[in-house]
Amino acid sequence: MQPKFVHLRFHSEYSITDGIVRLNPAIKQMKEWGVGAFGQTDLMNMFGSVRFYESCHKEGIKPILGCDLWITNEEDPAHPFRLTVYCMDHDGYHSLCVLLTRAWLENQCHVKGRGEVKESWLAGEGTKGLIGISGGPEGEIQTLFRRGKTAEAEAAAEKLAHFFPDRFYLDLQRAGRPGDEAAVRFLCNTAAKLELPVVATHPVQFQKKEDFIAHEVRVCIAEGYTLADPKRPKRYTEDQYLKSPEEMMSLFADIPSAIENTVEIAKRCNVDGILSKPQLPLFETPKGMSLDDYIDHLAHDGLEERLEFLYPDEAKRNEVRPRYLERLEYELSIIKKMKFPGYFLIVQEFINWSKTHGVPVGPGRGSGAGSLVAYSLRITDMDPLHYNLLFERFLNPERVSMPDFDVDFCQWNRDKTIQHVKDKYGASAVSQIATFGAMGAKAVVRDVGRVLGMPYGKVDELAKLIPAPPGQDVTLELAKEMEPDFKKKIDGDEQYQELMRYAEPLEGITRNLGMHAGGVLIAPGPLTNFCPLYNQDGQPENTISQFDKHDVENVGLVKFDFLGLTTLTILNKCVEYINKLHPGQSFELRRIPTDDPATLKLFQDGDTTAVFQFESPGMRQLLRQAHPDRIEDLVALNALYRPGPMEMIPTYLARKSGKEPVTYLDDRMGSVLAETYGIMVYQEQVMQVAQVIGGYTLGGADLLRRAMGKKLKQEMVRHRAIFVAGAAKNGVSEKVANEIFDLMAKFAGYGFNKSHAVAYSYVAYQTAYLKAHYPAEFMAANMCLILTDSDKIRTFIDDCKLRGISILPPDINQSDWFFTAPDSKTIRYGLGGIKGVGEGVILSLMAERKENGPFKDLFDLCARMKKRDSAGLSRRVLEGLIKAGTLDTIDPDRAKQFGNLDQAMKAAADAALFADQGSLFGDASEPERIVNWIPVTPWSEHEKLLLEKEVIGFCLTGHLFGECRDEIRKFIPETIHQILASGRRPAPGAKESYRSKDTIRFSGVVVDLRQVIGKRGRMGIVTLDDGTGSIEAVCYSDAWDQYRDIFVKDEIVIVTGRSRWDEKKETTSFSIDSAESLPGFRTRRHAALHIEVSEEPDLKEIAKTVAPFENSKYGCQLVFCIDTHGMHGQVVARRPAFVDPQQEVIDQLLHVSGVRDAHFVYS
Known part of the structure; x- marks a missing residue:
């Protein structure tokens, strides 16, 4: 049935700030109403367009892809105009992608975070395939009309109609706003005068009328207002809900053509071809070789290089080569059959470029480490045959899907590789990927509570009651079931009930946009052929797709994972320190032995602070219990120590120690499970048991594993029959076969990917090896990566002290920005670990020190840095350097330095001024500086340590105790x-x-x-x-x-x-x-404060010093101790009789003239 009215515009939750319409409920509502088409027009983005497109087709509704655009207002840049466009066909989709991309990448001119389309971009082919409508109250036409500029408004209508020949409509809206009706009359008159069509739209911001306040709360969350703020903008009305077709037809009964044109526009919009199979960029091969020939060539050459490294003995190498070649040829045949050589070649190119250009790459991640081709191409660095890893876990010939290499890069250098990819394939073809953050239960409670003006403490109390179990998203509804106190508080408090009234409809709504941790798109041509791009801040490196990782794949783009792994940066930094201290070693990580006794002992002792993935208290305890004596044990423990398989740890430990026998339901399972003492720890073991017992191919076994892991009941029933039948052919009874199948099903649910466990356990082993043999270099490298995490630095320093490693405090003449290792038993604290001190300032300081020698004193530091840079060092930076003790080797009196800061900074400014004048008059010699140090009372040890803690985060040179x-x-x-x-x-x-x-x-x-x-x-x-x-x-x-x-x-x-x-x-x-x-x-121990005085103590000053410590709930007697010129005795003070026994009173008394010492004495 042909619809009589079609909704052409709504702001979904993907408008981020001003829409709360959820896609699926709105689309289902259209289906219930019998409406065959639906239009989405989010503000300056297409974030939700692909899922809208797919969901509409799923429900049998025609999707109309559109967008509300901001058009730059050259005369008033702060107030751009609104223009709404719709894609008629694929050309229109491409035009919209280009307009949005250019807006976000080229024209955030007035406000960062708001892209705008320049009007000039609409000319010529700029609107090809697009329908335009005038944009409602914020459009140029209505804005001019509202300002009384009727003629200019009509001219604007003609101009826009020119940009969209035969494709432009005047937008009529009746949403209960002041001025709507006058605008409708004017637009109808203008339409008649200019012979332009009109169309009725409704500016939908929320689905149901009762959602209006929740929508207002959402807007307040985005804009930082409270709901009761009289100054907050009120741009929306309660009429902006998703009206039924009947309501809309009644609303515009006086203008039937406006209703009819909604259907007309729907008919004109027919976008096909958005969804696509994966499309890889073209990979150029040398001398016209095919992709198949080139991957063959590289893989065979690479394998030979690997074998020479693994088996230096030629006889042994010749013995094992046939086994490796057989596996290599098998994998290559699958890769070529599935038409994936291009993917492997693209990945190996940027990985090998990285390895030769100073960008450390991890040995592997995920199931890709199970491929011998990947190992031969140097994509991975783990020998899959040695560790019995399965290629089919990575690429299953019985389930066609894109391979997916997750690649770890050094955190500091990852961007170099991404830039290389841009240089190779073109910047317009490469981008990172969007992610969308949702309003979780805790966050929405806090956000709504703030908007409602509730006290922070009260909101926090409710939010903290929401459970947060690992790996589970707890909804507000589930929280009421899981935590009775949460429900009880809500039921007993009207304010909490109001909060929940708005929090529940907003829970799960898209809240913000971010960048995927590692996803990078490489397209066969400009990305705008597939999707629009977005940039929040105008920085080129922050450009992302407007689609998330699922949607980019659905439109045919291929995602490559460039993940940053901090541990690789630590390893690289550590190797740098090792080679600096031991230049003759030419140390290489790839050459460390994997059976080193000192390294394994470190694991056995649980001495794994700073060891990758093995440093948690629970894991350290497990290591002490398990006593791993080979790297395979580490792999198993890494796989077991996570929710689910943890329950098997006691059995694993008992069997490994020989306290419990290892048994099998069928002896043939021993060949698969012996390395883990009869327990299925890995997903690959489930696959291999299916192969050995059930007669599965490894490809079929992977399908079985997936069905078991996802608990697909119908698939499980089908596979059980196949498994039992296959087992029968291998002489296994039905009873035993079912028992084995049940065992596999149990372990498949939480079994871990062995390839990933091997690769990451090897990285862990590398870190442990460095800690065992190069502890100072290793710990210094670790601390370089956590400069701002003082708690973790302190933990690492404590670990260093246990190993006999000295920690030298930060020094203005010795320290670098990073922590360094001057020798194998010493670490020098980095200046980057001081709060409030920026890297640029320190690098400049280091350059000055290198060029002109050490700093002589505080005045010299200020003067030279002022001369180097007219801004000099700020007071805040200088205070931080003094409090941290960086000038102690020049002058240990920190109070003196701190108290003379103004003197030093003024002297530096005067010196700089003289230098400028001397240069002007031809005399650049520096005058002799006369330094008059101001006397300053020294800081007590306690005060010094507290100030040190303020800028370092803990007490480095002493302890408050x-x-x-x-x-x-x-x-x-x-x-x-x-x-x-x-x-x-x-x-x-x-x-x-x-x-x-x-x-x-x-x-x-x-x-x-x-x-x-x-x-x-x-x-x-x-x-x-x-x-x-x-x-x-x-x-x-x-x-x-x-x-x-x-x-x-x-x-x-x-x-x-x-x-x-x-x-x-x-x-x-x-x-x-x-x-x-x-x-x-x-006080309880009746301590007395003994003050040792000289023959002429300043009693008035003593009285003045202790006065603030009188009248406390604690108290101790004040006793004067006299020992001078033959006089010896004690006098108990009558006034004050008692003082508060704080340590501070002693610190202050020691600065009083005539006081030699002060301390507490217990009776």
């Missing part, structure tokens, strides 16, 4: 290190988790503190550090309520608690029963 260590050790002798070393393991056979009378008492500085909400209510997680180690302890609700104010970051506390041994994890956990601050401890 240090000043009070001896005082506290008299009462609490056990250090945190001793507590941790004791293990707190319960006595053998003990029934209770807590050891009898296992109360522990320890002290430390609060270095981390957070409150969490658990089943027992609010509780605190407190980390204490005493310089020997750190303990993270739980303070449960009762104790937390009582002592929470005691725990203050950077302050010393004394706690009493309990330790609990976790038999399963073989670790000790700690809980806190009571706590007291150091002043509280001193």
Whole structure:
């Protein structure tokens, strides 16, 4: 049935900021209404066009692809005009792709983040295949009319009609906005005068009328307003919902032609050919060779090179060559049969270019490591025959689909390879790929709460109750089921109910646009032949497709994965340091042995801080239990240590240690499962069992594995019959065959890709080898990659100290931007690890130091850097350098340097001015500088360390516990290190988790503190550090309520608690029963503050110093100790009688004239 009205425009959720219409519900609504066509016009993008196109066809509805364009207003750049266009055919689709691409890449002229189409681009062929309509209230015609410029409005209509000959309509809208009716009358009159058609559209922003407020909330989220803000723009009406055809026909009953033309436009729009099979760029081969011949040539030559490296002994090489050649020929035959030589050649070219141009590439990732052709072409670096890896897991001849190599590149150099690809195939043919972020449950609660003006703490309390289990997206509805407290809070609070009223319709809506982590498109020609491009900030390197990874493949583009892996950067940096310290070694990672005892011992000891994929506490514990003695064990542990297969770890450990026998349902399974002690750890093992027992080909076995992994019931039933029949031919009973099939089905669900596990475990082994043999170089390289992560740097530094590696503090004359290794037992802290200090400034400083020698003092530093760059060093940078101690080797008095900053900066400015004047008058000699240092009170050790922590993130040159260590050790002798070393393991056979009378008492500085909400209510997680180690302890609700104010970051506390041994994890956990601050401890212990004074102490200054510490809830007596000229004695002060026993009072007293010392004495 022919429709009487067609909706030609709506803003879907892909308009990002002002639309909340979800595609599938809207399309289904059209089907229910019996409307045969539907038009989508998102604002300046086609983000959702492919899925809209596919979904419409799926429901039997004709998709009309369109877009709302911004047209640059040359007279008023801040207010562009709106113009709506529709694709009539594939030419129109291409024209729209070009217009959008040019807008985002060439014309973000007034506002970054808003692309605009220049009017001149609409001339000639610019609108080929496009229908244009005038754009509603924000279009040029209505804007001019609204300003009273009737003649100019009519002229604009003529101009636009010229751009779209016989394809231009005047847009009539009645959406309940002021001025709509006047505009309709004017447009109808203009249409009659200029003989132009009119068309009725409705500016749909949300699907149902009741969604209006939710839509307003969405707009506020995007624009940063609150809903109640009287200043927020109110551009939309509650009438902008998806009206039924009957409502629209009634709305425009007085202008029937406007309704009829909606159907006319729908008839004129017939876009075909958008969806396509994959199309690769042309790969040029030498001397006119075919792709098949060229891949044969490269693969055979490459294999011979690999064999020479793997088997230096010629006799052994000749022995194994037939096996490798047989596998190579098999893979090549499949690749050529499936017509994929071009894909392999493209990938090998940019990988080999990278390897020869200083861009480290990973040994493999994903199933591609199972291909011998890939190994021969140097795409991967793992011998698949040695590790028994399967080609069919990567490329299945029984399931035609594009191969997909995931390639890891050095994080710092990945862009070089992408630029090479652009140079080779053309910049217009290469782009990265869009990703879309959705409003998740927690995010939408926080966003809506902010827009509603609710207090942050209240919103945060609700959001934190939403569970976040690993690997699972929890919806708001599911959260109510999973967390009763979440539902209870909502049910009992009207504000929360209002929040949920708007959060639920917005949940899952597209929230933002990003760039895919590694996806790169390489097209056979300009990408605009396939899709439009987008750029958020105008930077060429940030150009992306407007389609995501699924949609680009659907339109025929091929995605290549250029992934950045930080570990490769670390390895590269470490090798650089090794070769710098040991130039004669010519160290190469590819030559390290894979059975090195020191490396394997490092794994066996769980000493894997900074070791790729093996550094988590749980994995380290597993390593100690498993005692891996070969790289294959590491591969298995890497595959097992993840949700699902973890349940098999106890069996694996028991069988590996010989405590449990290895058994098989059929002995032939032993050839497949022996390396993992009878357990199916890998997906490839499922395939091989299917082959050995069920008679499957490996291609067929891969289809079986996929069906099992996805739990496709009908496919499973079909495959079970095939498997049992095949097993019967191999002499296996039906009962045993079904048992094996069930076992395979269980493991296929969470079995890991062995090729990937091998490749990544080898990378892990490389990092461990470097840590075992070149620890300083390795740890320095690691810290280069985490300059801004002070917590992780501190962890790595602690690990270094355990290995006897010295950490030298940052030094203005010795440090580089990065951490460095001056020798094999030392690491120099990098200036890049200081907060607030930019790389450009430090590189300039390093260049000045190299050219003109070390800096002599603070004045010299300021003057030379001012001379080098007129801006000089900012006060903020200089403060950071001083607080971090970078000038300590010049002058260790940081307070003096800090207090003379103004002097130094003024002297530098004066010197620069003199240099300019001297140059002007022909005398460039520098005058003698007279430096008058201002006297400054030195910082106490405590103050110095706190300021150091402020810019470094932790105390590098000392410890906040240090000043009070001896005082506290008299009462609490056990250090945190001793507590941790004791293990707190319960006595053998003990029934209770807590050891009898296992109360522990320890002290430390609060270095981390957070409150969490658990089943027992609010509780605190407190980390204490005493310089020997750190303990993270739980303070449960009762104790937390009582002592929470005691725990203050950077302050010393004394706690009493309990330790609990976790038999399963073989670790000790700690809980806190009571706590007291150091002043509280001193008060309870009746400490007195003894002040040793000279014969003429400044008593007034002493009184003034201690005055702020009177009248505290804590207190200790003040005692003057006199020992001079034969006089010896103690005098208890009467006023003040008691002072707060803070460490700060001592620090300040030591600066008072006549005070020799001050310390606490316990009775």
